[in-house]
Amino acid sequence: DAGVTQSPTHLIKTRGQQVTLRCSPKSGHDTVSWYQQALGQGPQFIFQYYEEEERQRGNFPDRFSGHQFPNYSSELNVNALLLGDSALYLCASSFSPGTGNTIYFGEGSWLTVV
Amino acid sequence: AQSVAQPEDQVNVAEGNPLTVKCTYSVSGNPYLFWYVQYPNRGLQFLLKYITGDNLVKGSYGFEAEFNKSQTSFHLKKPSALVSDSALYFCAGGDTGGFKTIFGAGTRLFVKA
Numbered sequence: 651d652a653g654v655t656q657s658p659t660h661l662i663k664t665r666g667q668q669v670t671l672r673c674s675p676k677s678g679h680d681t682v683s684w685y686q687q688a689l690g691q692g693p694q695f696i697f698q699y700y701e702e703e704e705r706q707r708g709n710f711p712d713r714f715s716g717h718q719f720p721n722y723s724s725e726l727n728v729n730a731l732l733l734g735d736s737a738l739y740l741c742a743s744s745f746s747p748g749t750g751n752t753i754y755f756g757e758g759s760w761l762t763v764v
Numbered sequence: 765a766q767s768v769a770q771p772e773d774q775v776n777v778a779e780g781n782p783l784t785v786k787c788t789y790s791v792s793g794n795p796y797l798f799w800y801v802q803y804p805n806r807g808l809q810f811l812l813k814y815i816t817g818d819n820l821v822k823g824s825y826g827f828e829a830e831f832n833k834s835q836t837s838f839h840l841k842k843p844s845a846l847v848s849d850s851a852l853y854f855c856a857g858g859d860t861g862g863f864k865t866i867f868g869a870g871t872r873l874f875v876k877a
Contacts, residue, residue: 654807683865692854692867693808706863740807749796749858749865750815755807 652677654756656741662762663731671726671759675743681705682724683753684716685740693740699724700747728761736763766791768857770868777845778876785840785871787855797838798856798865799829808854814838825849845875 655674663669675682681700685693695708699718718724722743728735738760742753767790777783789795796815800808812823819831829840838855855868 685867692869695864695866698863708864742808747863749862750860752798752810752813753865754810755800757807 654679654741654743654754656739656756656759658759659757660760660762662764664764665731665733667731668727668729669731669761671728671739671741671761672723673725673741673743673756674723675741676754679743679745679754680722681744681747681751682718682722683742683744684724684726685742685755686710687738687740687758689737696726698747705747731763733763736761766857766859766862766864766866768855768866768868770853770855770871772871773869774872774874776874776876779847780844783840783842783845783849783873783875785853785855785873787838787840787868788836789838789855789857790836791857791859793860795838796858796860796865797829797831799823799827799838799840800854800856800867802852802854802870811840845873847875847877849873850875 657672683698684696687693697707698705702718713729715727738758740758741756744751744753769788798813799811802808814821814831822828852870858865
């Protein structure tokens with residue numbers, strides 16, 4: 651049973667550039683959430699996708715955008731990168747939206763902005 | 765606004781002793797509450813969750829958590845700690861009917877042999 655997979659695992663970008671991170675949900679899951687985890691902090695909710703639509707968004711600027719595909723996989727895009735965007739980006743999937751459903755995390759994508 | 769707090773940055777315990785990692789929450793309605801564990805350079809692993817029902821929830825690796833509505837707490841416990849339990853632990857929660865699961869800042873657990 652494949653878990654949540656994310657790519658790439660590590661990447662380095664320059665300030666002002668754009669980045670795309672990818673996520674495939676756990677088998678049987680249709681909902682994808684993205685989190686940002688800065689060093690020494692807990693994961694911060696970016697947004698959640700269900701039925702190819704953004705269902706809820708956290709306190710992140712519009713530079714952060716996403717997409718969900720018909721096969722439930724998802725992308726996170728960040729434009730105009732800032733040094734402060736350096737973090738571990740975690741994708742999590744669940745059987746359906748709603749906080750009662752357990753979310754399962756991938757290993758994350760480490761983004762370093764220089 | 766909903767929130768989850770972990771009042772201790774670090775917990776130290778000797779191997780074989782019981783451990784407790786504290787969590788308090790503030791959510792509207794009936795809360796959904798979770799515990800996750802994170803090992804170095806890894807994603808978060810699900811340990812257990814509370815939705816409704818018994819106040820003592822049993823989870824993976826011998827962990828359990830006690831839900832206390834009057835104290836708005838959801839403390840993680842284990843009767844006998846192992847060195848391999850050393851990791852970063854996160855409490856998380858959300859509102860009934862909501863879509864956003866929010867996380868505490870994390871508590872680092874050190875188990876000394």
